[in-house]
Amino acid sequence: MSAIIVDNVSKKFRIPHEKKTTAFQNIVGVIKRQFSYEEFWALKDVSFQVEKGEALGIIGRNGSGKSTLLKILARILYPDSGSVSINGRVACFLQLGVGFQPELTASENVYIYSSILGLKRREVDRMYDDIFDFAELRKFENMKLKNFSSGMSMRLAFATAFHAVPDTLLIDEVFAVGDEAFQNKCRDKMSEFKSEGKTIVFVSHSLGSVKQLCGRSLLLHEGEIVTAGGTEEVVDHYLAMLQKGPAK
DSSP: OEEEEEEEEEEEEEEESSSOSHHHHHHHHHHHHHOOOEEEEEEEEEEEETTTTTTEEEESTTTTSSHHHHHHHHTTTSSSSEEEEEEEEEEEESTTTOOTTSSHHHHHHHHHHHHHOOHHHHHHHHHHHHHHHTTOOGTTSSSSSGGGGGGHHHHHHHHHHHHHSSSEEOOOOGOOOHHHHHHHHHHHHHHHHHHHHHHEEOOOOOOHHHHHOOOOEEEEEEEEEEEEHHHHHHHHHHHHHHHHHHOO
């Protein structure tokens, strides 16, 4: 059974040729119709499926479309063409602290973020202690999030999402944040999720982590899938491509 189906997805952005920094410049641009843009296609007819319980790696150079693709899967962005279908509850780590409110306490943020993930308050009540124990932040539960370090915020986000028991986990390079001990704890938890039949999509420049977690991967280049298949073969293809130097 497919957990994720991506069918001919394309996404473009408009890049303005001239930078207009004041309201007057923008008004003049509208009146004279002098706005000019360049179309940049971040994704071009991307299609793939992720089976339930599978861990899929997505690799590629900076600017290849990896994060754009993950944001579309998370429904933060929407494709200009094509479609995406995802079954079940989704938790995503695309940008550190997204969804958190810095003026609220860690405890209050756990309840807010859990509600975004679709949990009811009584469900959060049951897992509350486990969340803070996993994050190793028990003594900071009543501290405002604005006083947290980036690593502490990351630990709280991961702990909350992990205990929400999502069907699908979307993870961007943010996974590299934090100390080694906590990274290992998160890897162990993701391996546990995988063994329980959960689905993982993992975007990373850490090829070792991708090889460790993902049985299958796809390689993006300039918004297109260059190759997809077993992670070892896809990583080898990517390394060979890197040896050829920067893309022309």
